[in-house]
């Protein structure tokens with residue numbers, strides 16, 4: 001654990017920006033947006049993000065579209081530019097959980113996805129504790145804390161006068177090793193403050209959720225599993241317009257499809273896909289495992305709360321609330337779970 | 343970068359021969375640039391240049407790896423484009439993927455094989471595998487149903503297979519014509535008359551979803567246990583590698599845990615047959 005003073009914080013990143021590609025959250029209204037910071041950046045203006053950014057972290061490891069086969073001899077996994085070491089700063093506990101899911105999908109099983117792997121290996125996650133939360137946040141409802149406990153290389157905790165930097169991996173050690181001159185030994189009081197802050201955020205978030213009607217302790221796994229035949233699925237699906245925004249904004253949604261170029265034959269693109277689209281499960285002869293919209297909506301919840309619980313022992317829903325914000329039909333995953341539990 | 347480290351990159355393959363099976367089904371004999379070894383029941387992703395990819399199960403014997411036969415029904419974009427291709431044209435092949443038929447489990451038993459339509463394609467690969475060591479099996483009972491006499495695939499095998507020792511091959515069509523002298527009716531009807539040593543038998547089924555559903559129900563009625571029934575499941579697939587999410591069935595990916603699945607693995611999932 002190291003202590004970095006407030007004035008040193010921007011300098012530390014300025015120094016690292018000479019060697020790595022840095023993504024740091026910048027203010028965008030009430031939100032934060034992940035932006036590259038480099039020589040041109042006014043480092044003094046870098047602010048600590050109180051909660052997660054608009055963009056799910058998956059965007060930087062699993063692009064919206066990516067050429068995976070070229071006309072010649074296949075395609076290099078990730079271009080040179082992408083393979084450049086990228087430090088993603090300010091990732092929250094929720095997005096780290098989603099990376100656990102993506103790692104499982106793309107790095108285990110019958111084979112690895114070399115494209116994801118190249119991005120993953122070149123990425124350093126510098127996560128941070130939440131010092132606030134959005135009105136849609138519900139990580140504590142799905143088994144997470146609003147501060148990173150696993151999956152980070154370096155984690156930052158804001159305390160008075162500066163930040164605590166905790167390194168968890170060799171990658172993180174190596175990164176921090178480059179800026180030793182900014183690091184000081186933390187005092188016990190500073191460590192205690194971190195714990196107190198964390199507790200405060202949990203309590204605040206839980207209070208907000210209780211006021212919103214989301215009582216701690218809901219067994220999401222059971223609620224989804226036991227309500228396969230509920231008519232609530234159909235009622236909710238009435239407001240779904242099949243835009244796929246819930247999937248695209250979700251940090252753990254990872255479905256994709258290949259599309260082959262009609263002209264540049266042998267060129268293949270890997271594109272994000274949405275399980276809410278009708279064609280997603282269509283097979284020859286017109287068969288469809290999930291013909292009805294309500295079935296597709298339910299499938300998404302089963303995926304988040306049952307499938308990944310079964311195979312990876314985590315919920316793939318991280319409680320980030322992005323889909324709640326994104327849905328133009330106003331479908332709220334928290335309320336759906338609550339309704340099903342009635 | 344070659345296909346060795348890019349699992350999405352297909353091996354180029356020349357179409358060596360095209361056999362017209364029925365008005366809508368053709369068998370393509372392809373020769374991949376590097377031989378592809380597969381186990382019977384596993385599938386490949388076939389690239390039709392400019393049209394996309396689709397999953398198919400080779401219909402040839404796995405003992406041959408230089409060439410591979412794939413029997414394909416023209417149903418949509420990629421398959422229709424493929425049917426318009428000619429000998430000498432190039433396609434792409436990735437694979438093999440998924441589970442194979444548990445041939446060892448079938449040894450020493452009466453093997454009941456039930457096919458419907460183009461579903462006889464993967465089963466032909468299995469049959470050729472079993473025929474190669476026929477002494478290992480007590481009996482091979484093949485029941486096949488096609489829509490009309492015209493729609494029967496591998497007509498050139500019928501005589502040969504029916505004459506084979508230990509092999510009992512009966513066909514039926516849903517709808518006959520003037521020259522058809524054989525059975526008329528659904529393939530499930532042929533199963534009623536079977537006299538089987540159930541304790542010592544396994545069943546393998548491949549065909550359209552509706553046929554698989556009713557065949558499975560019939561087999562259970564006859565007395566097969568769910569663990570005795572092997573099905574070739576068909577789901578929408580894109581990657582074939584357990585990554586893209588499309589083929590999920592309950593806790594499984596059909597591309598990885600299937601396509602050959604024992605019925606007891608999946609019987610409790612909802613929407614198995616859709």
Ligand SMILES: Cc1cc2nc3c(=O)[nH]c(=O)nc-3n(C[C@H](O)[C@H](O)[C@H](O)COP(=O)(O)OP(=O)(O)OC[C@H]3O[C@@H](n4cnc5c(N)ncnc54)[C@H](O)[C@@H]3O)c2cc1C
Nearest residue numbers: 283284396397398399414415418419420421577578579601
């Ligand atoms: C494991 C497996 C083995 C198969 N083996 C054979 C075989 O030996 N012979 C045979 O004729 N057919 C087989 N099929 C069915 C074959 O894959 C479809 O007929 C083919 O995908 C149709 O493609 P299309 O572009 O012509 O159809 P369209 O209806 O134009 O396109 C359907 C769209 O859905 C996508 N899709 C993905 N998976 C499927 C699917 N399973 N069925 C239909 N569309 C799908 C396609 O990529 C395409 O974008 C098999 C399917 C599976 C899953």
Ligand code: SF4
Nearest residue numbers: 250317318320321323
């Ligand atoms: S399902 Fe919604 S709340 Fe859960 S991780 Fe995905 S976007 Fe976030």
Ligand code: SF4
Nearest residue numbers: 052094130137139146
């Ligand atoms: S969901 Fe939790 S971890 Fe994520 S931003 Fe909100 S409070 Fe922070």
Ligand code: FES
Nearest residue numbers: 582585586587597
């Ligand atoms: S086809 Fe992609 S996961 Fe099975």
